[in-house]
Amino acid sequence: MKLDLAPSRLTPRDVVRVASIGLRTRKLRAALSALGITIGIASLVAVLGLSESSRSAFLAELDKLGTNLLQVRAKQDAGAGSAELPSMAKVMVGRVDGVQSVAATFDLKGNVYRTDLVPATRSGGLSVKAADTDLLSTLQGAVATGRFLDAQSSRRPTTVLGSVASQRLGIRDLAARPKVWLGERWFSVVGILEPMALSPALERSALVGREAARAYLGQYPVPSTLYVRTDPTKVRSVLEVLSATANPANPTGIESTRPSELLEARQAADVAFTSLGLGLGAVALLVGAVGIANVMVISVLERRSEIGLRRALGATRRHVGLQFLGEALVLGAIGGVSGIVLGVLATAAYASARGWGILIPGIAVGGGLTAALVIGAVAGLYPAVRAANMSPTEALRTA
Amino acid sequence: MTVPRAVPELRETPNAPHETVLRLSGVTKVYPATPPVPALRGVDLDVQAGELVAIVGPSGSGKSTLLHIAGTLERPTSGSVHVAGHDVASLSDEDLSALRARHIGFVFQQFFLIETEGALDNVADGLLYRGLPLDRRRELARVALERVGLAERGSLLVSKLSGGERQRVAVARALVGEPTYVLADEPTGNLDTQSSDAIVELLEQLHTAGTTIVVITHNPEVAARFPRRVGIRDGLIEYDEGGR
Numbered sequence: 001m002k003l004d005l006a007p008s009r010l011t012p013r014d015v016v017r018v019a020s021i022g023l024r025t026r027k028l029r030a031a032l033s034a035l036g037i038t039i040g041i042a043s044l045v046a047v048l049g050l051s052e053s054s055r056s057a058f059l060a061e062l063d064k065l066g067t068n069l070l071q072v073r074a075k076q077d078a079g080a081g082s083a084e085l086p087s088m089a090k091v092m093v094g095r096v097d098g099v100q101s102v103a104a105t106f107d108l109k110g111n112v113y114r115t116d117l118v119p120a121t122r123s124g125g126l127s128v129k130a131a132d133t134d135l136l137s138t139l140q141g142a143v144a145t146g147r148f149l150d151a152q153s154s155r156r157p158t159t160v161l162g163s164v165a166s167q168r169l170g171i172r173d174l175a176a177r178p179k180v181w182l183g184e185r186w187f188s189v190v191g192i193l194e195p196m197a198l199s200p201a202l203e204r205s206a207l208v209g210r211e212a213a214r215a216y217l218g219q220y221p222v223p224s225t226l227y228v229r230t231d232p233t234k235v236r237s238v239l240e241v242l243s244a245t246a247n248p249a250n251p252t253g254i255e256s257t258r259p260s261e262l263l264e265a266r267q268a269a270d271v272a273f274t275s276l277g278l279g280l281g282a283v284a285l286l287v288g289a290v291g292i293a294n295v296m297v298i299s300v301l302e303r304r305s306e307i308g309l310r311r312a313l314g315a316t317r318r319h320v321g322l323q324f325l326g327e328a329l330v331l332g333a334i335g336g337v338s339g340i341v342l343g344v345l346a347t348a349a350y351a352s353a354r355g356w357g358i359l360i361p362g363i364a365v366g367g368g369l370t371a372a373l374v375i376g377a378v379a380g381l382y383p384a385v386r387a388a389n390m391s392p393t394e395a396l397r398t399a
Numbered sequence: 400m401t402v403p404r405a406v407p408e409l410r411e412t413p414n415a416p417h418e419t420v421l422r423l424s425g426v427t428k429v430y431p432a433t434p435p436v437p438a439l440r441g442v443d444l445d446v447q448a449g450e451l452v453a454i455v456g457p458s459g460s461g462k463s464t465l466l467h468i469a470g471t472l473e474r475p476t477s478g479s480v481h482v483a484g485h486d487v488a489s490l491s492d493e494d495l496s497a498l499r500a501r502h503i504g505f506v507f508q509q510f511f512l513i514e515t516e517g518a519l520d521n522v523a524d525g526l527l528y529r530g531l532p533l534d535r536r537r538e539l540a541r542v543a544l545e546r547v548g549l550a551e552r553g554s555l556l557v558s559k560l561s562g563g564e565r566q567r568v569a570v571a572r573a574l575v576g577e578p579t580y581v582l583a584d585e586p587t588g589n590l591d592t593q594s595s596d597a598i599v600e601l602l603e604q605l606h607t608a609g610t611t612i613v614v615i616t617h618n619p620e621v622a623a624r625f626p627r628r629v630g631i632r633d634g635l636i637e638y639d640e641g642g643r
C-alpha cells in the first residue's frame with residue numbers, strides 16, 4: 001500500500017524567520033559574535049576606502065599641478081666639479097618646439113639661518129638658490145603670503161622662502177617684517193611659497209634674485225636646474241630632445257625628468273601599506289569566523305530540545321541544517337553590514353580631516369558583504385551539519 | 400466550554416471510524432550497549448481512529464521508547480510499524496518527516512514552546528513544515544487556540560502564560576494540522592493538580608470531537624480517566640483494557 005505523501009516543506013521566508021529565532025532570543029550574544037566580522041570588514045573597507053580616497057585626491061592634485069612640467073638638471077658626477085648647466089641652456093631649451101616657458105634656478109653657496117646666532121652647522125637641511133622672476137609662473141605655483149621675486153626685489157637683499165623652509169625657520173607670516181641670516185648678511189623675507197609637490201627641492205630653499213646673489217653674496221649664478229612647461233600634447237617629444245638641447249656637448253651628463261612620474265611611482269609604493277592593512281583585516285575576519293563557529297556550536301548544544309521539537313513537527317534534517325546555517329549567515333550579514341557602515345564612517349572621518357574627497361570603491365562594499373556571508377556560511381557549516389545529524393530522540397531526551 | 404468543529408481541509412483523507420491509524424506488530428527495540436538494553440520486547444498495539452488511549456507504566460517500562468516509535472522519531476529493531484497506512488520501514492528519513500508533519504501531533508511534558516514568540520505563532524509553528532503561508536497558518540492557529548479555550552491569549556508571549564496555559568498552547572500546536580493522531584508524552588507531568596485536571600478534561604473534549612489521542616503517563620490516576628488503558632512493564636504489554 002503506497003499512499004500519497006506530500007513532502008515536508010519550509011518556504012524561503014520561513015527559513016529566514018526560523019534562522020533569526022536564536023538571534024532574537026540571545027541578542028547580546030549575537031551582537032558579540034558578529035563583532036569580529038564587523039571589525040574585519042570595517043578595516044577592509046576603511047583601508048580600501050582610504051587608499052582610494054587618497055589616490056583620487058592625489059590624482060586631482062596632479063591634474064592641478066599639471067603633468068606637463070619637466071625638469072633638467074646636471075648630473076652630480078663625482079669629480080666632475082659642481083653640477084652646472086651651460087649658461088646658454090635656458091635659451092636653447094626655450095626654442096624647442098612645444099616649450100611654453102622655461103625658468104631656471106641657480107644653486108648658491110651658503111646657508112640660511114633664523115638669526116646670526118645660530119651655529120653654522122645647524123643649517124636645517126635648507127639651501128639657498130637664486131631664481132628667475134618667471135619661476136613661479138612656470139611652476140604654476142603660488143605664494144601663501146607676500147609676493148614672489150620681481151624685477152625690483154631681485155636686486156635687493158630680499159628672499160622668498162619655500163614652504164618647508166619657512167616652517168623650519170619658524171616664519172609663518174610677514175607681519176613682523178622678518179629677516180633671515182643668509183650668506184653672512186640679513187635678507188628681508190618678502191614672500192612664502194605654497195607647497196609645491198612637483199618641486200620638493202624648492203620647498204626646502206630660500207630664493208633670492210640673480211642680481212642680489214651677485215651684489216650681496218658675491219656669487220655669479222650659473223643655472224643648475226631648468227623648469228620647463230610644455231604643450232601638454234608634446235611632453236614626450238620635448239623630453240626626448242631636452243638633454244641634448246641643454247648641453248649638446250655632453251647630453252649624458254644631463255638628467256631630464258618628469259617630476260609627476262616620480263610622484264606616481266611614490267604613490268604606487270603605498271600599495272605595500274594597503275596590503276598590510278588588508279592582511280590585518282583578513283586576520284580579524286578569521287578570528288570573527290572562529291567566534292561565530294564557536295557560538296553556533298554552543299547554540300546547537302543548548303537548543304537540542306528545539307531541534308527535537310522541530311523534527312517532531314516534521315522538519316527534515318535539511319530543514320534543521322538550513323536553520324542553523326541561516327543563523328550563521330544572518331550573523332555574518334549583520335557583521336558585514338555594520339562593518340561596512342563603520343568602515344565608511346572611518347573613511348569619511350579620516351578623509352574629511354585630510355581634506356580629501358570621500359571615495360568608497362564598490363569592490364570594498366560588495367566584496368566586504370560577500371566575504372562576510374561566505375565567512376558566515378563556512379563558520380556555520382559544521383554546527384549546521386551537527387544539528388542536522390542529531391537524532392530527534394537524542395535531542396528530546398537530553399532536554 | 401464549546402469545542403469548535405475541526406478544520407477538515409487539512410486532512411488528506413478523513414479517517415473512517417474504527418480504521419486502524421497506528422499498528423505496531425511484534426515491535427522490539429534494543430539499544431546497543433554491553434550488555435544490550437532491550438526497551439521493547441515484542442509489542443503488538445492497534446489504535447483506531449477516534450480512540451483515546453492511555454499507555455501506563457512505571458519509569459523504565461519502555462513507554463517513552465514506545466512513544467518515539469509510534470511517533471516515527473525512532474525505528475524499531477524488529478517488527479513493523481504502520482502509521483496511517485504507511486509502512487514506516489519502507490519510508491526514508493525525509494518521508495518520515497513528511498509523515499510527522501501530516502499525520503502526527505506531539506505534546507511534550509516540557510511543552511517545548513519558543514519563548515520569544517507569542518502563543519498564536521507557537522501554535523502556527525505546528526504547520527511550519529507544511530509549506531503554508533504565514534497568514535494561513537495564523538488563521539488556522541486562531542481556530543486551534545479557540546479549541547483549547549485560549550482564543551483571547553494568542554497575542555501574549557508564552558513566557559507570560561501559566562503552566563496550564565502553556566500546555567494548552569502545546570496541545571493547540573499538536574492539533575492545528577489536523578493530524579491523524581496526537582501523541583502526548585506525560586502532558587500533565589509538569590502541572591499542578593488543578594491544571595492537570597483541566598488538561599485531561601481538554602483531551603477528553605477533543606476526543607469527543609473526534610480526535611485520536613494516545614497519552615503516555617506513569618500516573619494510574621490519570622490513566623483511569625481514559626476509556627482505554629494499555630499497561631506496559633519491562634518492554635511488554637501487561638494489560639489492554641477498555642478497548643472497542
